[in-house]
Amino acid sequence: MARAIVLVIDSFGVGHAPDAANFGGINANTFANLSRYFYQHEKRKISVPNLAKMGLVQAAFEAGKSEFPVEEQKPEQGAYGYAAELSTGKDTPSGHWEMMCVPVLFDWDYFPKEGNAFPVDLIDKINLATGYKGILGDCHASGTDIINKLGEEHIKSGLPICYTSADSVFQVAAHEEHFGLDNLYKYCETVRELLADMNVGRVIARPFVGSSPADFTRTGNRRDYSILPPSPTVLDAFTQAGGHVISVGKIADIYAHQGISEKTKATGIDALVDATITHINSAQDKSLIFTNLVNFDQDYGHRRDPVGYALALENFDKRMPEIISAMNDDDVLFLTADHGCDPTWPGNDHTREYVPVIAFHKQVRSVNIGERGTFADIGQTIADLFSLDKMPYGTSFLSDLDL
Incomplete structure (x- = not known):
């Protein structure tokens, strides 16, 4: 039976979301704006050929409604699109929970910005x-x-x-x-x-x-x-059906360790990728390997370092052939993000953005799956892949993957 690999490029937004005005982020676009900054200061275009072949660049062009300086490579293999967020926040739990079909439809409590933060x-x-x-x-x-x-x-x-x-x-x-x-x-x-x-x-x-x-x-x-998600996620449904969920990085913490079978911690993007590849090489059938690449967010997004972000993205792109080589023929790789964190934006907070939705396996054709109404489409597709009961949110795009 197939295995699924989910790689979350933490903070990798691809254009301000339709409701961005409510979050102070009109014209935020993590990928486009860091690429423009990189081109202006490093005098060359960012190069991500492996991700571009999967449709990432094209999806970003469509999400942001414009092109930007990047070494362009037309999509060759992979389903590609972009998704808006239903959740009320632009934070890590909201994005990840929605990704696994539990959008945050309530208001979080926040601490005041002025004066002392805590009661x-x-x-x-x-x-x-x-x-x-x-x-x-x-x-x-x-x-x-x-x-x-x-x-x-x-x-x-x-x-x-x-x-x-x-x-x-x-x-x-x-x-x-x-x-x-x-x-x-x-x-x-x-x-x-x-x-x-x-x-x-x-x-x-x-x-x-x-x-x-x-x-x-x-x-x-x-x-x-983290607090527990307000209802069962795809991870819960999958483990209850006998599946094995492997957390790499902070995934287990985000879901309060619920629906997690095994966890691996690692420090740095390369170490997280290494751990992911190790699990791809050894994981049993009916496994879900779920990795958060936190350093894109904490080291480059929040620190407002567009050049560092671009170089890290190029390095991650170079690791993609290793990941693909380790996959079995019926494995499915999903690439996405949990929110934006535009490194050119004022302040150091997240930005409300579309996120990329990329799905790849070794026989898939290139197919544009367009704009998705919720991050939950990823979780619904995973539920469909493993023949789980349909989740309350999200629309599966499994039929587009030629499986």
Whole structure:
């Protein structure tokens, strides 16, 4: 029986979504704008020939309603299109849950942008439960900026750095050696429990190392503590039907470990790709290998580094033949994203964008599957591929894949 591989190019938007005005992102376009910036500053077009052959560039042209500087390669093999998001947020859980047929149709709770971010009574409860005498930060901030600003004070005081963003999230940065990784995880688990009455999507542990702002560096030991999706996802249906779901990267955290059979952590895009290939080479039939390539988002999107993003994308493109070579003839590879994070956009928040929808197997012809009304079309297609019951959201495009 076929296996499915889902690669999420975290933050790789391809044009502002129809409702982008509601999210402050009109004209945001992660792929197009980083390509224009790259061409202007590096004096050459970005080159992603393997992804282009699958239809990624053409899908991006159509989603953004315009062309942009990229070494063009016409689609040769693969179903390609792009999808709008139904969910009310432009965050990681919303995008991923919708991808697996559970869109977020409720409003998240967010922390205020002005003044102190967290309610005094919440901080009092956290201090009482954890034994710490206070927190540092208590504001909206970029993760790297706040570590550079408060990292030395954190080391001296022993107090955790707590901050938030435009997403529904409570983030805790702490030094792996001075604060301790296990202490950081325990602290975040306590915060997660104390947020039970609030609809906050994630508590994120953000460990770092170094001795000063000159060398403070976040490590790969990040951990996300998510609330459960509001209803069963395709992952739940698949595992209940005897399937095997393999999480690579932060996927298991995003789904609160529900519907996950096996998990592998890795740090960096190449390591995540390596882990994915290892699983493709060894996974049993009726497996779903699900990988999030977080570094596109955290290292380049949020840090507003268009050149770094472009170079990382080119490197990922070079790895595609390895992935395809490892696949069996009846395996299906899906490429998509969970939201946008245009590295040329003001601020450092996500952008509300279409995401690419690419499906590939070794016998598929080139076919344009057009604009999709929801990310859930991917999950519905996976459900169809494995003969699962139809999910409440999404439209399968399995019939376009020549299986």
